[in-house]
Amino acid sequence: MATLKFILKTQREDKAGHSPLYIRVIQNRKTKFISTGIKLKASQWDQDAQKVRKNYPNSTRMNVILAQKIADAGMMVLEEEKKTKNLTANEIKKALKGEDGLKFFPYKDKVFGRLENTLSVNTMYNYKQLLKKFSEFADNQELLMKEVDVALIKDYMNYLVSERKNSGISVKTCMIPLAMIYNSAIADGLVDKNLYPFDKIKIKIKEHKRKFLNVEQFEKFKNYDGQHGRRGRVFKDMFVFAVSAGGLRFSDIACLRWEEINLTEGIIERKINKTGRTHRLKIGTTAIEILKKYWNESNNKLSFVFPAVSVAKFDRASPEDRRKLIANANVLCNIHLRTIGKNLEFPFNLHFHLSRHTFATFALNNGMRIEYVSKLMDHTKISTTQIYAKVMNDELDKAVDEFVI
Numbered sequence: 001m002a003t004l005k006f007i008l009k010t011q012r013e014d015k016a017g018h019s020p021l022y023i024r025v026i027q028n029r030k031t032k033f034i035s036t037g038i039k040l041k042a043s044q045w046d047q048d049a050q051k052v053r054k055n056y057p058n059s060t061r062m063n064v065i066l067a068q069k070i071a072d073a074g075m076m077v078l079e080e081e082k083k084t085k086n087l088t089a090n091e092i093k094k095a096l097k098g099e100d101g102l103k104f105f106p107y108k109d110k111v112f113g114r115l116e117n118t119l120s121v122n123t124m125y126n127y128k129q130l131l132k133k134f135s136e137f138a139d140n141q142e143l144l145m146k147e148v149d150v151a152l153i154k155d156y157m158n159y160l161v162s163e164r165k166n167s168g169i170s171v172k173t174c175m176i177p178l179a180m181i182y183n184s185a186i187a188d189g190l191v192d193k194n195l196y197p198f199d200k201i202k203i204k205i206k207e208h209k210r211k212f213l214n215v216e217q218f219e220k221f222k223n224y225d226g227q228h229g230r231r232g233r234v235f236k237d238m239f240v241f242a243v244s245a246g247g248l249r250f251s252d253i254a255c256l257r258w259e260e261i262n263l264t265e266g267i268i269e270r271k272i273n274k275t276g277r278t279h280r281l282k283i284g285t286t287a288i289e290i291l292k293k294y295w296n297e298s299n300n301k302l303s304f305v306f307p308a309v310s311v312a313k314f315d316r317a318s319p320e321d322r323r324k325l326i327a328n329a330n331v332l333c334n335i336h337l338r339t340i341g342k343n344l345e346f347p348f349n350l351h352f353h354l355s356r357h358t359f360a361t362f363a364l365n366n367g368m369r370i371e372y373v374s375k376l377m378d379h380t381k382i383s384t385t386q387i388y389a390k391v392m393n394d395e396l397d398k399a400v401d402e403f404v405i
Contacts (some may be wrong), residue, residue: 020035148182237290308333356377
């Protein structure tokens, strides 16, 4: 049960010696103050009796007004507690002020504003796209945070599967920005943590096998000499480079500058686009040979190694336009790779991210410790790298079934 009490804030005394009178709301050890619009001198207020003293003009009338204010506030709190079991102090304040409560979408914009310089451009874009799905589902910009409950989340999950044809992994990914915003509201004291709905929901995920090129397929790819123009050759080199360079993502290889490479020692050190972390890794001999192919003494150290994206356009562009330049180049790259994969009769669609999977499986298969693979791939958790170890075990089991009598 919330407690309500008048508090004279003497620390906010004005030049005339008057201080504002507030109603203090305490709920679950959280405190909020609501202005009464009344100002008094400290000498005119009796804090213990919770009333104005007789030296206040028309003190009797003012005490009747104050008694009515606190009684009305108490009744409103009771009504709100009937509707919602776990009211926060902030929700009580909003109810007493006649506000509807915290609205999800305006609050979402506020959270994103705070995270603008914390999250990478790609992550921010992805979160916004995921929440666009939720906005289309909710179809209500007045949606209250407290309405984002278990029932609504389950309806949203059904919508993603039935209408959007999303997989279990995609559904789980859609929950990430929603949960992040809800956690922010809890941290800001705007929502009771006991109302958090995401820990009460289970998402069924079908086991997904990660695809990669085996040794034979990779050799075929390296030796492929089909006519795909200069761009096609560049994208092919970038794929092979990634397999020999810790499985670097397309966004990092497309923007890799000569100043980030120590060619003599075979070391790359750069800030990873996805995580924003500075990453240092030693690359393989295949990657070094590809770099030598693109290097000449006239190269500007600030220029990109691979001509997949215009460095002049990139350096002039805003963060969002840079993301678009990389995304467009990635789409074009995957078109070329898919054609090569079809020509080589690979049993899957070839795309750039398979270079990352291929690096991981090659490294583990050749005996590299999983912690080292995890570090080279800049994984935050080793459990992410363990997915590749499981793929290897599955392949091993398959080989035993096929060849061992």
